[in-house]
Amino acid sequence: MIDLDDRVGLVDVFVHRPGAKRVVASKEGYGFVLPEDEAIAFRRAGKQVLNAGDKGAAVCLPLSGDHLAVVGDNGKILVFPADELPEMARGKGVKLQGYREGGLRDLLVFKAEEGASWTTSDGRSRVWPEWREWLGRRAAAGKMAPKGFPASKRFRPR
Secondary structure, eight states: OOOOOTTOOOOOOOOOOTTOEEEEEETTSEEEEEEGGGGOOOSTTOOOOBOOTTTOEEEEEEOOSSEEEEEETTSEEEEEEGGGSOBOSSBOOEEOSOOSSSOEEEEEEEOTTTOEEEEOTTSOEEEETTGGGGBOOTTOOOEEOOTTOOTTOOSSOO
């Protein structure tokens, strides 16, 4: 049994896969690619890999594609190539998307040739064929989400 502090919230729990990589990001909108081998802790207290600041961690997803789509609390989406993110063992990372207020709400990793999609709250998958219209450089502001995007401003329900 793991005893966590009241101020601690879990973002993801996963089985280690040697050689695999994950995208980790904070709610402040900073992130990086983390090799899973660097996340292994040899102490009972664990290991901190993301310096998330006051808002905390937002996502920890497998890097299973070549593009990332990020959505902010403001409802704007930005798509950019995954190779624009640095690979780091720990730290704060780089800015994923620019926000005047609010922060990162969710992140999606996908392969360009397969296209992007999101899952609605009732479990249906909605294909997003026009995702290239949101393509830009990392740290840009992005564009408002397309019609039909979930009101929760997430690519998958929580």
